[in-house]
Amino acid sequence: MNSKTWVAAAVLLFSVACTTQPEKEPVDYVNPYIGNISHLLVPTYATSHLPNSMLRVHPLRDDFAGNKLKGLPLLLSGHRGHNGLTIHPARSNDSGINAMDDYEYDNEVVKPYFYSVYLDGITTGIRFAPSHQSAVYEVEYTGEDAPCLIFKAKNGKLLIEGNTVSGYQNIDNTATKAYVYLETEQVPVSKGVFANQTIDTSRTEISGEKAGMVFRYAPHTKKIRIRYGVSFISEAQARKNLYREISGFDLDAVARKGRDIWNETLSKIKVKGNSEDDKTVFYTSLYRTYERMICLSEDGKYYSGFDEKVHDDEGIPFYNDDWLWDTYRATHPLRVIIEPEMQTHMLRSFIRMAEQTENFWMPTFPEIWGDSHRMNANHGVATVLDCYEKGLTDFDLEKAYLACKNAITEKTLAPWSNKKAGVLDRFYKENGYFPALPPGEQETAPEVDSWEKRQPVAVTLGTVYDEWCLANIAKRLGKTDDYNYFIDRSLNYRKLFNPETGFFHPKDKEGRFIENVDYRYYGGLGARNAYDENNGWIFRWDIQHNIADLIALLGGNRTFVAELERMYDAPLGKPKYEFYALLPDHTGNVGQFSMGNETALHIPYLYNYAGEPWRTQKRVRSLLTQWFRNDLMGVPGDEDGGGMTAFVVFSQLGFYPVTPGLPVYVIGSPTFEETEIRLADGKTFRVVCRNYAPENKYIQSARLNGNEWNQSWFTHDDLIKGGTLELMMGKYPNKAWASTPDAVPPSFEMPDKKTFSK
Numbered sequence: 001m002n003s004k005t006w007v008a009a010a011v012l013l014f015s016v017a018c019t020t021q022p023e024k025e026p027v028d029y030v031n032p033y034i035g036n037i038s039h040l041l042v043p044t045y046a047t048s049h050l051p052n053s054m055l056r057v058h059p060l061r062d063d064f065a066g067n068k069l070k071g072l073p074l075l076l077s078g079h080r081g082h083n084g085l086t087i088h089p090a091r092s093n094d095s096g097i098n099a100m101d102d103y104e105y106d107n108e109v110v111k112p113y114f115y116s117v118y119l120d121g122i123t124t125g126i127r128f129a130p131s132h133q134s135a136v137y138e139v140e141y142t143g144e145d146a147p148c149l150i151f152k153a154k155n156g157k158l159l160i161e162g163n164t165v166s167g168y169q170n171i172d173n174t175a176t177k178a179y180v181y182l183e184t185e186q187v188p189v190s191k192g193v194f195a196n197q198t199i200d201t202s203r204t205e206i207s208g209e210k211a212g213m214v215f216r217y218a219p220h221t222k223k224i225r226i227r228y229g230v231s232f233i234s235e236a237q238a239r240k241n242l243y244r245e246i247s248g249f250d251l252d253a254v255a256r257k258g259r260d261i262w263n264e265t266l267s268k269i270k271v272k273g274n275s276e277d278d279k280t281v282f283y284t285s286l287y288r289t290y291e292r293m294i295c296l297s298e299d300g301k302y303y304s305g306f307d308e309k310v311h312d313d314e315g316i317p318f319y320n321d322d323w324l325w326d327t328y329r330a331t332h333p334l335r336v337i338i339e340p341e342m343q344t345h346m347l348r349s350f351i352r353m354a355e356q357t358e359n360f361w362m363p364t365f366p367e368i369w370g371d372s373h374r375m376n377a378n379h380g381v382a383t384v385l386d387c388y389e390k391g392l393t394d395f396d397l398e399k400a401y402l403a404c405k406n407a408i409t410e411k412t413l414a415p416w417s418n419k420k421a422g423v424l425d426r427f428y429k430e431n432g433y434f435p436a437l438p439p440g441e442q443e444t445a446p447e448v449d450s451w452e453k454r455q456p457v458a459v460t461l462g463t464v465y466d467e468w469c470l471a472n473i474a475k476r477l478g479k480t481d482d483y484n485y486f487i488d489r490s491l492n493y494r495k496l497f498n499p500e501t502g503f504f505h506p507k508d509k510e511g512r513f514i515e516n517v518d519y520r521y522y523g524g525l526g527a528r529n530a531y532d533e534n535n536g537w538i539f540r541w542d543i544q545h546n547i548a549d550l551i552a553l554l555g556g557n558r559t560f561v562a563e564l565e566r567m568y569d570a571p572l573g574k575p576k577y578e579f580y581a582l583l584p585d586h587t588g589n590v591g592q593f594s595m596g597n598e599t600a601l602h603i604p605y606l607y608n609y610a611g612e613p614w615r616t617q618k619r620v621r622s623l624l625t626q627w628f629r630n631d632l633m634g635v636p637g638d639e640d641g642g643g644m645t646a647f648v649v650f651s652q653l654g655f656y657p658v659t660p661g662l663p664v665y666v667i668g669s670p671t672f673e674e675t676e677i678r679l680a681d682g683k684t685f686r687v688v689c690r691n692y693a694p695e696n697k698y699i700q701s702a703r704l705n706g707n708e709w710n711q712s713w714f715t716h717d718d719l720i721k722g723g724t725l726e727l728m729m730g731k732y733p734n735k736a737w738a739s740t741p742d743a744v745p746p747s748f749e750m751p752d753k754k755t756f757s758k
Contacts, residue, residue, distance in 0.1 A: 024279075025263050025267075026262075026263055026266035026270075026283050027111070027112060027259055027262040027263050027266055027283070027287075029276075029279045029280045029283035029284065030111070030262070030280075030283050030284050030287045031280050031284050031630060032044075032045075032046040032047060032048070032058075032110045032111070032112065033046050033064055033110065033632055034280075034281070034284050034629075034630060034632070034634040034635060035632070035633070035634050035635025035639055036063050036064035036632050037063050037064050037065055037632045037633055038587070038596075038633055038635060038636065038637065039580070039587045039588075039596070039633075039636070039637075040580055040584045040587060041584070041585070041587070041596075041637060041638045042062065042063045042638075043636075043637060043638055043644075044288065044635055044639050046058050046059055046064070046110040047076075047112075047291065048111065048112060048114065048115045048128065048129075048130050049112065049130055049291070050130060050132050050258055050261055050262070051261065051262070051265045051290035052290055052292070052293060052294055052295050052319070052342065053130070053131075053132040053133070053294060053295065054133050054230065054232075054295060054296060055075060055130055055131070055132065055133055055134065055135055055230055056075075056076050056130075056291065056294070057073040057074070057075070057076045057115070057128070057130065057135070058073070058076060058110075059108065059110070059115075059117070060072075060073055060086070064632050067104075068102035068103060068104060068105070069103045069105045069117070069119070070102055070103075071087060071088045071101065071103075071152065072086060072087040072089070072126060072128070072137065073085070074182075074228060074230065075169075075178050075180070084153055084154030084155060084156060084169035084170075084178075085152070085153055085154075085156070085169050085178060085180055085230075086151075086152045087137065087149055087151055087152075088100060088101070088149070088150040088151075088152065089122060089124050089126070089139050089141075089149060089150075090122065090147075090148040090149070090150055091141075091145035091146065091147060092145060092146045092147075092148050092216055093145050093146070096198050097148055097150075097194070097198060097199070097214065097216075098122070098145075098197075099194070099197055100121065100122070103119045103120075103122070104119070104120040104121045105117050105119055105120060106118050106120055111259075112258070112287055113129060113130065113255050113258030113261070113262055114127070114128065114129050114255045114258070114259075115128040115129075122141075123141070123142045124139060124140065124141050124142070126138070126140075127140075127251055129251050129252075129254040129255035129258060130254070130258060131246055131254055131257070131258065132245060132295070133230055133231065133238075133241035133242075133244075133245060133298065134229040134230070134241055134242040134245045134246050135227070135228060135254070136225070136226065136227045136246060136249060136250075136251040136254050137225070137226040137227075138223065138224070138225050138226070138249075138251050139223070139224045139225075139226070140222060140223045141221065141222055141223070142222075144219060145219065146189075146217060146218065146219045146221070147216075147217045147221050147224060148214055148215065148216050148217070149184070149214065149215045149217075149224065150194050150212055150213070150214045151165050151182070151212065151213045151214070152210065152211065152212045153167050153168065153180075153211045153212075154169055154210065154211075155169060155170045155173075155208075155209050156168050156169035156170055156177075156207065157205070157206070157207035157211060158205070158206055158207075158211045158212070158213045159204060159205045159213075160191050160192070160204050160205075160213050160215075161204065163183050163184045163186070163188060163215075164181065164182065164183040165180070165181075165182045165183075165213060165215075166179075166235040166238070167179070167180060167211070167235065168180065168235065171368060171369050174305065174369040175305075175308045175369070176303070176305045176308070176369040176370075177232070178230060178231075179230065179231040179232065179233065179234055179235045179237065179238045180229070180231075180235070180238055181228060181229050181231075181235050181236075181238035181239040181242060182226060182227070182228035182229075183226070184215065184224055184225065184226050185224070185225040185226075186217055186221060186224050188215035188216055188217050189216055189217060189218050191204070191213070191215050191216065192204065192213070192214065193205075193212070193213060194212035194214040199214050199216060225249040225251070226249075227242060227248075227249055228242060229241035229242025229243070229245070231298055232296060232298075232303040233298055233301060233302075233303050237298050237299070237301075240298075240299060241298055241299075244299070262287070266283055266286055266287065268338045268339075268677070268678045269286065269338065269649075269653070269675060269676070269677050269678070270676045270678075271674070271675045271676075272672055272673050272674040273671065273672035273673045273674075273692075273694075274673070274693075274694060275671075275694060277629070278652070278671050278672065278694075281624075281628050281629065281630055281634065281648065281652070282648070282649065282652050282672075284630075284645075285628070285645035285646070285648040285649050286645075286649050288639060288641065288642050288645040289331055289335075289642035289645055289646050289649065291641040291642055292321050292322055292323070292331075292641040292642055293319040293320060293321050293322045293346055293349070294319065294320060294321045295317050295318070295319055296317075296318050296319065296368075297313045297317040297318050300312060300313055301313060302318040304318070304320075304352070304353070305320075305367070305368055305369035305370040306353045306356035306357050306370050306371065307356040307357070309356075311352075311356075316345055316348055317342075317345050317349075318345075318349050318352065319342075319345060319346045319349040320353075320366055320367065321367055321368060322346075322363075322366050323365060323374070323375075323641060323643060324363070324364060324365060324379050324380050324383065325364070325365065325374065325375035325376070325379060325598075326375075326598035326599075326640050326644075327640070327641075327646075328379040328380070328382045328383045328386075328660055329598055329602070329643070329646075329657075329660065330601060330643070330646035330647050330649075330656070330657060331642040331643055331646040332346075332383045332386065332660070333386055333646075333650075333657040333660055334646045334649060334650065336386065336387055336390050336392060337677060337679070337719065338677065338678070338679075340392055340680050341680070343392060344394050344395060347384060347387055347392070347395045347400065348394075348395045348396075350362060350363060350366070350380055350383075350384075350400070350403070351395065351396060351400055351403060353366055353371070354399075354403035354406075354407075355399075357371070359406060359410060359411070360402065360403055360406050361403060361406050361407040361410070361411050362378060362380040362381065362384075362400070362403040362404045362406070363380060364377075364378050364379075364380065364407065371418065373416055373417060373418045374416055375415060375416070375532070376413070376415040376416075376455050376458050376459050376462055376532060377413075377458075377459065377462030377465070377466055378404065378407045378408050378411075378462075378463070378466050379462070379465075379466065380403075380404060380407070381404035381407075381408065381466050381469040381473070382466065382660045382661055383660065384397075384401075384404060384469070384473060385469040385472055385473050385660070386657075386660040386663075388473070388476065389472075389661060389662070389663045390663045390716045390720070391716070391720065397473065397476065397477060398477060400473070401470070401473045401474065401477060401479075404466075404469075404470055404473070405470060405482075408463065408466055408470060409429075412424070412425050412447040413425055413428060413434060413459050413463055414445070414447040414449065414454065415449060415455050415458075415459065415528075416449045416451075416452040417448070417449055419446070419447045421447075422445060422446060422447040423447075424445050424447060424448070424454070425447070428459075428463070431495075431509075431511075432489065432492035432495050433456070433460045433492060433495045433496050433507060434454060434455075434456040434459040434460045434463075435454075435456060435507065435508055436454065436456040436457075436507060436508055436514055436529065436530060437453075437454055437529065438508050438514060439514070451528075452528055453523075453524070453528035453529050454528075454529065455529075455530070455531065456506050456507075456529075456530060457496055457504050457505070457506055457530050457531050457536070457539055458530075458532035458539060458542075460492065460493065460495075460496055460504075461493055461496075461504060461539060461542045461543065462542075464490045464491070464492050464493045464543075465490070465543070465544055465545050467486045467487075467489045467490045467492075468486070468487065468490035468545040468546075468661070468748075469661050470482075470486045471483050471485075471486035471487035471489075471490060472661060474486060490545060490546070491546070491549075493543055493546075494549075495507070497553055498513055499553075501519075502540075502553075502554055502555075502563060503519050503536050503537075504539055504540060504542075505517060506522075506523075506529070506530040514530070517530070517536070519535060519536030519537055519540075520535055520536070520570075520572070520573050520592060521574070521582060521583075522535070522536065523535070524582075525582060526582075526584070526585060527583060532599075533585035533586065533597055533599070534583070534585065534586050534594055534597050534599050534600065535583060535586060535592065537567050537570065537592035537593070538586070538592075538593070538597070538599050538600050538603070539599065540563075541564075541600075541602070541603045542599060544602060544658060544659045544660070545659055545661070545747065545748055546747050546748040547606060547609045547745075547747040548609065548744075548747045548748060549747075549748065551609060551610055557610040557611055557612075560606075560609075560610045561607060561612055561615065564606060564607065564615075565615075567591055567593050568590050568591040568592075568619075569591050570591045570592040571591065572589065572592075585597050585637065585638065587636055588626075588627045588636025594637070595623055595626070595627045595636045595637070596627070596636035596637020596638070596644075597637050597638070598640065598643050598644055598647075601644070601647045601656075602656070602659075604616055604619040604620045605620070605656050605658050605666045605668060606658075607619070608666050608667070608712040608713065608738070608744060608745055609744050610744070611738075611740065611741065611743070611744060612735070612739065613667065613699070613712040613737065613738045613739070614698055614699075614733035614734065614735050614737070616666075616667075616668055616669070616712075617668060617697055617698050617733070618669075618697065618698070618733070620651050620668040620669055621669050621671075621697040623651075624648065624651055624652065624671065628648050651671075652670065652672065652675075653670060653672075653675050653677070653687060654667060654668055654669060654670030654687050654727070655667050655687075655714070658745065662746060663715055663716035663717070664713050664715050664716065664745055664746060665713060665714055665715075665716070665719065666712060666713050666745050667699070667702075667712050667713060667714070667738075669697045669699065670687050670689055670727065672687075672689070673688075673689050674686065674687070674688050674689065674692075675687045677719075679720060679722060683721065683722030684722055685719045685720075685722055685724075685725075686723075686724045686725070687724075687727070688725070688726045688727070689727050689729050690726060690727065690728045690729065691728055691729050691730060692729060693729075693731075695731055696729040696730055696731050697729070697731075698730050698732060698733040699728070699729060699730075699734065699737055699738075700729065700730045700734045701727075701728045701734070701737060702725065702726065702727050702728070702737070702738075703725075703726040704718060704723065704724075704725050704726075705718075705723040705724060709725070710738055710740075710743055711738050711743040711744075711745075712737075712738035712743055712744065712745060713744075713745035713746075
């Protein structure tokens with residue numbers, strides 16, 4: 001079968017011909033290639049997986065433009081994936097095995113539930129379909145040579161018996177292992193250790209940095225079908241996972257089931273509108289939010305890298321792999337709405353992680369092998385508060401509070417560090433801010449990472465928000481002294497506010513602002529001597545919990561709005577190659593605003609707090625159009641497995657959770673004519689745009705459940721009890737709508753629920 005014939009068959013059979021259906025289903029809109037190439041980073045990978053599943057694979061290459069594939073992956077689970085377990089199709093003849101590490105390829109098709117590709121160099125077609133903890137490959141050969149399959153484990157061990165392969169890969173030099181059990185439908189005619197392009201049939205087991213085994217099949221064998229399971233517990237459990245999920249080698253059946261699962265999942269939100277590209281961006285973004293966290297429960301047990309033990313999950317699935325530094329902003333709040341049970345299980349998983357560590361610390365960046373403590377702050381506390389305030393209470397709030405308090409007060413606040421509190425933390429406790437190191441002074445604090453630096457402004461602003469969250473949990477628990485202590489500390493961002501410049505400014509241990517700070521460039525590589533990844537222009541707005549006070553600090557509504565606009569107008573001030581050499585994460589620029597980093601996600605919605613929601617409507621729509629598109633460069637920065645695309649989902653729906661922990665949503669400008677969110681109890685919440693047209697981005701008036709609505713926000717209670725938000729749209733702004741002081745969203749204080757709705 002030539003390549004053109006083969007790919008035509010693949011597309012016909014496994015893309016599910018739309019000719020049999022009157023219209024597309026949600027999964028048909030998912031384009032995994034969106035964002036596979038971007039300005040500097042690799043925002044996304046073309047991943048095939050089921051929602052929140054342990055098994056995730058994507059083509060092994062740097063990005064979409066990668067010239068070669070580096071084998072066929074078996075797992076790729078965890079931070080950026082682990083590609084040590086791979087299959088390498090090959091051929092053999094009298095001169096030996098024609099093995100390859102890299103493959104020329106063509107005719108690739110990627111769906112969430114299916115993958116296919118043609119390997120030019122060995123004229124071989126590949127098809128793949130995933131389940132949750134298992135998958136099926138199909139390898140179709142042409143030609144007369146004897147087909148071979150080479151199995152590799154980086155830093156691991158492999159064993160072959162009959163037509164099976166089992167073994168493991170060590171994960172990142174930790175005690176955590178990824179196990180595999182694999183079998184082929186066809187029985188090989190010879191097998192053994194792969195060495196020097198031949199088969200050593202005397203050996204059936206190998207271990208080491210580059211372990212490899214090989215199956216050789218009879219000449220003229222045209223198709224080899226493979227099924228396998230993965231596990232973080234054992235090879236035996238990987239076998240159980242396979243047999244529980246996949247009964248045979250029918251790839252078509254696995255793909256159909258996966259497609260059904262994705263359609264059911266994505267159908268939790270239905271959208272109606274004129275633009276097919278907008279629907280593609282929306283459903284692709286929603287699919288991305290299901291990449292993390294992943295469920296690690298296997299037949300009621302799970303492996304935890306936090307204590308390197310296997311535990312009974314006691315009927316509650318265990319989830320791991322979360323980048324809390326940014327997912328607290330929108331990814332977790334989105335799950336509160338559409339996956340409340342799963343979100344509750346994730347909270348209970350966080351508590352389990354804390355219990356499995358020596359110090360009972362809430363994790364900051366949980367991964368398969370434990371807490372990697374990446375980035376800064378301890379935003380698990382925001383997720384705890386946000387869930388509790390929105391009615392998800394089926395977890396131990398007392399334990400969660402203690403774990404969060406321990407992490408914030410006993411662990412160092414220094415970024416990327418797992419050390420206990422040190423000299424800088426004592427300074428923070430006594431003085432209310434993390435001190436900056438003056439230029440030219442050598443670092444002596446042992447808790448500071450030599451590459452990540454102190455990040456003093458980012459640490460301070462992130463921690464005061466965490467302390468605000470901690471205070472409000474303490475209030476719920478009746479801990480009045482803790483509430484008063486932490487709520488007072490949550491105002492300490494004021495200590496870094498420079499009234500002369502209107503920016504949050506690095507300050508040394510003597511209480512002096514660092515001199516000669518240009519907020520565009522100061523801080524060295526990634527601005528880490530002051531901020532983190534983004535510059536001072538972005539961290540100027542990073543007071544999520546008290547925006548009203550930030551407005552006051554800047555001089556009132558008019559000045560606040562003017563300064564927001566000045567940010568979008570401010571030029572880079574350097575050639576792009578110089579600017580991005582200094583700030584490679586500060587991408588997706590509109591002036592000094594960076595759409596390419598999660599720290600900026602809430603900023604477009606801040607106009608609402610100053611009584612000018614029409615500017616939010618304009619800005620959100622323009623940012624979506626500029627930076628989130630149905631193309632390879634359609635994501636402006638590091639997407640972080642749902643951290644950024646959750647912003648797209650919310651923004652296209654027409655609202656956003658600016659302050660996780662306050663159960664309110666700030667209104668923007670919906671992309672679609674109508675959206676319907678399916679809630680857990682069978683109710684629905686609809687956003688309907690009257691006078692809809694793609695160019696009609698401005699709200700003229702609004703009604704909530706039939707009542708006139710003249711405020712630029714609504715509550716989680718309004719949403720979760722079901723109902724309809726109707727927005728009359730127009731091409732030009734109605735600057736009077738929701739512009740009065742009583743129309744702005746709340747901040748800092750937790751209003752009595754009776755005062756929420758008006």
